[in-house]
Amino acid sequence: MNIPTYKEEPFEWYKKMRKENPVYKEGNVIYLFKSRDIMDVLSDYKTYSSQFRNLLGVETAQELNNMVSPSILISDPPAHTNLRNLVSSAFSPNTIMSYGDKIREITVSLINNLGNKKSFDLVSSLSSPLPLSVIADILGIPIKDKDLFKKWSDRLATSLGRGPDMQTQMEMSGYFGRMIDNNYSNNLIKKLTDVVIDDKKLTKPEIASFAILLLVAGNETTTNLLTNTMLILSKRPEIYERIKNDNKFIDSVIEEALRYASPVQSTRRYAKKDTHINGIGVNKNDFIQLYLGSANRDEDLYENPEEFNPDRKNKRHMAFGNGIHFCLGAPLARLESRIFLEEFSGAVDGFGVIDPAPDDKIDSDIMYGYNKLIIKI
Ligand code: HEM
Secondary structure (H helix, E strand, O other): OOOOOOOOOOHHHHHHHHHHOOEEEEOOEEEEOOHHHHHHHHHOOOOEEOOHHHHHOHHHHHHHHHHOOOOHHHOOOOHHHHHHHHHHHHHOHHHHHOOHHHHHHHHHHHHHHOOOOOEEEHHHHHHOHHHHHHHHHHHOOOHHHHHHHHHHHHHHHHHOOOOOOHHHHHHHHHHHHHHHHOOOOOOHHHHHHHOEEOOEEOOHHHHHHHHHHHHHHHHHHHHHHHHHHHHHHHHOHHHHHHHHHOOOHHHHHHHHHHHHOOOEOEEEEEEOOOEEEOOEEEOOOOEEEEEHHHHOOOOOOOOOOOOOOOOOOOOOOOOOOOHHHOOOOHHHHHHHHHHHHHHHHHHOOOOEEOOOOHHHEOOOOOEOOEOOOEEEO
16 A cells, blocks of 8 residues: 555545555554544554553663653553553643743744735744744743754654654753753653652653653644644635634634644554454464544544534544543644634735745655745745
8 A cells, every 4th residue: 555645645545445454564654544433543542552661672672661661652551550540640631821921032033033024934033933932932942952852843843753862862862861861851840850649759761751742742733833824824715814803712713733634644553462353364473554544534423524623513533632631732732723813813914935846845754834935924
């Protein structure tokens, strides 16, 4: 099967697969396209594991674990439950809301930096530096290291789904280790070193691994949500007009953008035992490729799924996943996007884009978005 990377538009292919091969097996990989099947797999962590290092054999897994602790994203219960309990208070809706003023300050300053420019690259001037500055601030990282973060974040995002980039992870692990040793952070890293639940504390490698995950999981994804939303709005000026006059409408636009142009198009699990999905046999250790972006266009759930319609009734989607690994940063991504759209629509009357070329698309097996989007105002 010829699997498109997200440099191409995958949506016609998804549609065909949903119709003709909703559960498709090739070699040791099972590809899922329907919402129901994907939801079932993500809900059943006992059968479908995220703990991929187990597949590498005990010795290699141990060697990797010694270098960089497995993150929450690639852990199963009980390790996952412990990690999630330890970090979740830092991401509760209340804690996230308390970052609102800071996020607005960063957003306004980035928009002001545009000055009177009539044309600019959205990605490098707004949609990339915004989440990067926010997460650096939340982690308590000095702004002078921002470029270093951008480099790490880009390298890790490109490696997603293509095997771990150990070199980058080790550089980052060393950086965060030094930060903890020197009591350098005044924010989340510091809080994480102090948190105790059921007599358990996070170890230094666990904190480093979590900080790395936040950079990978939080930056590129939010950047793509902002860029994808703006590209859609450039084609739908009537929706942008409504945003300017009714800020409450922004939330519906963001949810629909998450569904329609999901920044994370797919994720993976592997089977811990022989089983079957809709009559197709699954062998122990087979990989399951879950197309969230296809689930979000499933005609069983959505009327006219290929249409961008912020007024649609069913606003549920799987852009943030489902089950125990449901995105921890969802409230933060939503808040950043809302503040960005509020401030941008307050400052800019109307805008168009230069249609991106295929090469402007991110070359990834997971992420859907653009490296560059030229806005004209
Ligand atoms: C639009 C932006 C975002 C999208 C589309 C997104 C998407 C996702 C998805 C699909 C998963 C589940 C993956 C799986 O089950 O295999 C996930 C997990 C996660 N995300 Fe996000 N994410 C976004 C923003 C963020 C932000 C801003 C942060 C934090 C700063 C974050 C932190 C996490 C973490 C820590 C996990 C792992 C949770 C766990 O394993 O229990 N994400 N995200």
